[in-house]
Amino acid sequence: MSDPISIRVIDSHTGGEPTRVVIDGAPICPTPGALAARDFLAAEADWLRRALILEPRGFEAIVGAYLCEPADSDCVTGVVFFNNVACLNSCLHGTIGLVKTLEHLGRITPGVHKIETPVGVIEATLSPNGTVTVSNVPCYRLVAEQQVEVPNYGTITGEIAWGGNWFFLIQDQGPPVRFEHLDELTAFTSAVSQALQDQGITGENNELIDHIESFGPPAPGLDADSQNFVLCPGKAYDRSPCGTGTSAKLACLAASGKLAEGDTWRQASIIGTYFSGQFTRLPDSQKVTPVITGSAHVTGESTFILDPRDPFQFGINP
Numbered sequence: 001m002s003d004p005i006s007i008r009v010i011d012s013h014t015g016g017e018p019t020r021v022v023i024d025g026a027p028i029c030p031t032p033g034a035l036a037a038r039d040f041l042a043a044e045a046d047w048l049r050r051a052l053i054l055e056p057r058g059f060e061a062i063v064g065a066y067l068c069e070p071a072d073s074d075c076v077t078g079v080v081f082f083n084n085v086a087c088l089n090s091c092l093h094g095t096i097g098l099v100k101t102l103e104h105l106g107r108i109t110p111g112v113h114k115i116e117t118p119v120g121v122i123e124a125t126l127s128p129n130g131t132v133t134v135s136n137v138p139c140y141r142l143v144a145e146q147q148v149e150v151p152n153y154g155t156i157t158g159e160i161a162w163g164g165n166w167f168f169l170i171q172d173q174g175p176p177v178r179f180e181h182l183d184e185l186t187a188f189t190s191a192v193s194q195a196l197q198d199q200g201i202t203g204e205n206n207e208l209i210d211h212i213e214s215f216g217p218p219a220p221g222l223d224a225d226s227q228n229f230v231l232c233p234g235k236a237y238d239r240s241p242c243g244t245g246t247s248a249k250l251a252c253l254a255a256s257g258k259l260a261e262g263d264t265w266r267q268a269s270i271i272g273t274y275f276s277g278q279f280t281r282l283p284d285s286q287k288v289t290p291v292i293t294g295s296a297h298v299t300g301e302s303t304f305i306l307d308p309r310d311p312f313q314f315g316i317n318p
């Protein structure tokens with residue numbers, strides 16, 4: 001029997017949403033670049049994702065971060081985020097957590113840092129006050145009014161937008177966007193997700209819309225323009241307001257003329273945490289660059305042991 005594998009991680013949370021950055025013990029991708037690393041992880045090292053995110057070491061809301069050599073040498077690192085079902089295109093709460101983790105490790109100090117992801121280079125600014133501002137890849141609204149027939153819920157109309165992941169954004173339909181309606185919101189957005197797939201409604205290039213976002217007015221006492229519930233692939237809900245989801249929202253607000261360039265949008269999450277966002281328009285294009293600010297806190301450093309004698313060394317994966 002082979003020896004146990006040790007994997008070192010640093011955990012953080014961004015507005016309540018956990019990020020687990022792998023800092024030692026992971027297999028090394030032989031080719032530089034975040035795209036190559038995503039392919040490598042999916043094809044050769046999916047056991048790492050399962051071992052770190054699935055129970056008994058993890059739970060469904062944790063997003064893992066695999067660091068790799070960037071293809072772009074201006075970047076401080078490349079990163080591939082992954083969750084309980086697969087690698088993600090991008091993850092901004094995770095990027096904010098990663099920046100605080102790199103600071104915790106002494107690898108960066110306040111300033112501007114480029115980070116390579118499978119969907120492009122993201123620029124993150126760590127402020128001396130500890131907040132992190134992320135300038136996202138170009139984002140856009142693909143469809144302004146998309147109807148989908150959702151069993152038990154009827155016709156739902158939403159926007160389709162790219163925020164680094166594909167989103168279906170629903171405004172003031174379905175259960176109230178309040179923490180006490182978590183189960184109903186999960187059932188509703190899961191039904192929407194299934195209906196989009198069944199009816200062949202996708203993002204560009206037939207890409208799966210794998211995040212569903214439901215918006216409503218903020219709960220009394222929240223200092224926000226809106227409150228959201230975000231269903232992630234894998235059926236966990238985002239405890240943060242979702243950075244790529246807030247980017248998709250900004251792209252929609254820009255496209256509909258409901259928010260001016262440079263104005264601030266405060267997005268509250270389902271648990272009442274905040275991101276603030278602004279956008280700039282890209283010249284000669286319908287696309288915008290969203291800029292999202294949030295904060296994260298390091299919560300732990302762990303060494304996990306993957307023991308070959310443990311039937312769940314790679315997680316409970318029925």
Ligand code: PYC
Nearest residue numbers: 091092093242243244
């Ligand atoms: O913050 O972009 C985000 C995100 C995506 C999935 C979970 N969080």
